[in-house]
Structure formats: C-alpha cells, structure tokens
Amino acid sequence: MIKIGIAGAAGKMGSTIASLCSKENDFKITLLTEMQGHKTIGTEIYGCKITDNLKDNVNNIDVYIDFTTPQSTLDSLKILKTAKKPAVIGTTGFKDNELIEIKNIAFEIPIVLSSNYSIGINVILKLLKDAVKIIKDDYDIDIVESHHRMKKDAPSGTAITLAKAILEEKKLDFDKNVIYARQGRDNERPRDQIGIFAVRGGGVIGEHTIIMASTGDKIEIKHTAFSRETFAAGAIKAARFIINQKPGLYSMKEVLGI
Ligand SMILES: NC(=O)c1ccc[n+]([C@@H]2O[C@H](COP(=O)([O-])OP(=O)(O)OC[C@H]3O[C@@H](n4cnc5c(N)ncnc54)[C@H](O)[C@@H]3O)[C@@H](O)[C@H]2O)c1
Incomplete structure (x- = not known):
C-alpha cells in the first residue's frame, strides 16, 4: 500500500487527484494539505483530515503530489528534502531561479516535474522533435494555448515546455527567439521567431495548438484535455514510478518510458 500525501486538497487539481486516488487499490490517502487559514482545514475527506501542517505529518507518507503555487511547492520541497520523501510536482509558473532550486533539491530526493501529466502532450513532445527535424x-x-479564466500563470507551463522542445531542436534561445504578442506597424515575422499566445476564458481545461506554416501548407498539432482527470491519472502513474527511483529530476518521459 502506497501512503500518499496530496497538496492543495481543495483545489481543482488536488481534489481531482484525491478523488482518483481514493478509488485505487494500491493507494491510501494519509495526508491532505491546504493553505494556512483555508476554510477546509480540519474537515475530513476520504478518511483523512485536511491539515496545513506538512512538517509534522511528512513521515506518514511515501510520496507527495503537489499541484499548488510556486511558493507553496518550493516550501513543501524543503520539508520533503529533510524527510527524504519523493515528490510529484505539477505546479507551473516557476521562474528560472526557482527551477534551479528544484534541480538542487532533486540531488537529495527523487522528483517528477512536469508541466503536463497527460499522455497526449507527452506524445506530442516526442512527435514534435521529429516534425521539427523534418x-x-x-x-x-507558433503556439496557441487556451485555459479557463482562473488560471494564474500565462503562458501555460505546457506551452513553454513545447516551445523549449522546438527551440532545443532548432538550437535557438528562449529569451532571444520567443515573443508573447505581435502588435504595431512594423511586424514582419523573423524566420527564427516562435510566438506563444495565451487565450483565457470560461472553463476551458486546456488546449494547445502548435502551428507550423510554410508558404505552401500548414500543419497543426492540437491537444485538448477533456477533464482534469487526464492530468490526475498521469500524476498517479508518476507517484507509482517515483517511489522506486534514486534521487534526481525526472519527467513524464521517464515515467512513460518514451
Ligand atoms: N502539470 C499539469 O499537468 C497541470 C495540470 C493542471 C494544472 N496544473 C497546475 O497546477 C497548479 C494548481 O492548479 P489548480 O487549477 O488546481 O489551482 P487551484 O487554485 O484550484 O488549486 C490550488 C490549491 O492549492 C492550495 N494551496 C495554496 N498554498 C498551499 C499550501 N501552502 N499548502 C497546501 N495547499 C496550498 C490552494 O488553496 C488551492 O486550493 C497550477 O500551477 C496549474 O497551472 C498543472
């Protein structure tokens, strides 16, 4: 039985992950956390009381799944590092220096970090490398992404991951070659530019389209998430994977063996 801790238990992703975990035979939810002062602290779901105290309860878990905010995730990782517990991180919006901090913590504990736990996006990441080569x-x-109106970070972590995969293949630099808007009179497109455009509205779970256009034709690779369960299922797969790994930073590529 894998003892699982889930952060942001009242959040959109945390609650979806908890619900899926409660139906899995090999998982027991032993810790649910929420932000200090959250109205759900002390309430019980799936036989577990929601707490704001990871530190005092960390020894009661085998793995921690965290889809919250960059600051909350970084604070939790420090506690997990001391307790030597593995983590599955789904939070997006980290700055470069925060990503370095996560990489350093991964020298001490195994961490899966992915901006998108769906199988579909990870398949696209693989296809994209071949497409760009050809x-x-x-x-x-260009990349166009759409998400619900509550999403905090823009552009999405997934769009950034997709752009990084393209840039790596084309040997281009993120800061020099990526733009987030085109506006004005003098806007001819440099050939080595990649545009990432974020659309926000309503309840869109997540859509990403990579558009590749020549003068003769256009290819569009599109991924649509139908529900948050697609990400939750991937995170649960990652939790099963990471409990058996050595310290290090892993991605869904390793989890899925692709
Ligand atoms: N990697 C993926 O596949 C994937 C998929 C969907 C969303 N996300 C990302 O996951 C994150 C959460 O998304 P969401 O839609 O669930 O947001 P949300 O706002 O619905 O949920 C976040 C939850 O975290 C809680 N929280 C904040 N600080 C906390 C703390 N210190 N301890 C415990 N809980 C804390 C909040 O109270 C909230 O309930 C975002 O960064 C989002 O972009 C990633």
Whole structure:
C-alpha cells in the first residue's frame, strides 16, 4: 500500500487527484494539505483530515503530489528534502531561479516535474522533435494555448515546455527567439521567431495548438484535455514510478518510458 500525501486538497487539481486516488487499490490517502487559514482545514475527506501542517505529518507518507503555487511547492520541497520523501510536482509558473532550486533539491530526493501529466502532450513532445527535424527552417512555428479564466500563470507551463522542445531542436534561445504578442506597424515575422499566445476564458481545461506554416501548407498539432482527470491519472502513474527511483529530476518521459 502506497501512503500518499496530496497538496492543495481543495483545489481543482488536488481534489481531482484525491478523488482518483481514493478509488485505487494500491493507494491510501494519509495526508491532505491546504493553505494556512483555508476554510477546509480540519474537515475530513476520504478518511483523512485536511491539515496545513506538512512538517509534522511528512513521515506518514511515501510520496507527495503537489499541484499548488510556486511558493507553496518550493516550501513543501524543503520539508520533503529533510524527510527524504519523493515528490510529484505539477505546479507551473516557476521562474528560472526557482527551477534551479528544484534541480538542487532533486540531488537529495527523487522528483517528477512536469508541466503536463497527460499522455497526449507527452506524445506530442516526442512527435514534435521529429516534425521539427523534418521541416527544418521551411516552416514558421507558433503556439496557441487556451485555459479557463482562473488560471494564474500565462503562458501555460505546457506551452513553454513545447516551445523549449522546438527551440532545443532548432538550437535557438528562449529569451532571444520567443515573443508573447505581435502588435504595431512594423511586424514582419523573423524566420527564427516562435510566438506563444495565451487565450483565457470560461472553463476551458486546456488546449494547445502548435502551428507550423510554410508558404505552401500548414500543419497543426492540437491537444485538448477533456477533464482534469487526464492530468490526475498521469500524476498517479508518476507517484507509482517515483517511489522506486534514486534521487534526481525526472519527467513524464521517464515515467512513460518514451
Ligand atoms: N502539470 C499539469 O499537468 C497541470 C495540470 C493542471 C494544472 N496544473 C497546475 O497546477 C497548479 C494548481 O492548479 P489548480 O487549477 O488546481 O489551482 P487551484 O487554485 O484550484 O488549486 C490550488 C490549491 O492549492 C492550495 N494551496 C495554496 N498554498 C498551499 C499550501 N501552502 N499548502 C497546501 N495547499 C496550498 C490552494 O488553496 C488551492 O486550493 C497550477 O500551477 C496549474 O497551472 C498543472
């Protein structure tokens, strides 16, 4: 039985993960956390009381799944590092220096970090590398993503991950080659530019389209998440994987063996 801790238990992702975990035979939910002062602290779901105290309860878990906020995740990782407990991180919006902090913590504990736990996006990441190799510099590439109106970070972590995969293949630099808007009179498109555009509205769970256009044709690779369960299921897969790993930073690529 895997003793699982879930952060942000009242959040959109945390509650979905807890619900899925409660139906899995090999998991027992032994810790649910929420932000200090949250109205759900002390309430019980799935036989577990929600607490704001990870530190005093960390020894009661085998693995911690965290989809919260960058600051909350970094605070939790420090506690997990001391307790030598593995983590599955789904939070997005980390700055570069925060990503370095996570990499350093991963020298001490095993961590899966992924901006998108769906299988579909991870398949696209693999396909994209081949596509970019084949189209070479003949096609202009832009990424358009849509999410619900409550999403805090923009553009999405997934769009950034997709862009990084393209840039790596094309040997381009994120800061030099990525733009987030086009506006004004003098806006001819440089050939090595990648645009990432964030659309926000309503309840969209998550859509990402990679558009590759030449002068002769256009390819669109699109992923649509139908529900948060697709991310939750991937995070649960990652939790099963990470409990048996050595310290290090892993991605869904390793979890899925692709
Ligand atoms: N990687 C993926 O596949 C994936 C998929 C969906 C969302 N996300 C990301 O996951 C994060 C959460 O998304 P959401 O839609 O569930 O947001 P949300 O706002 O619905 O949930 C976040 C929850 O975390 C709680 N929280 C904040 N500080 C906390 C703390 N210190 N301890 C415990 N809980 C704390 C909040 O109270 C809230 O309930 C975002 O960064 C989002 O972009 C990632």
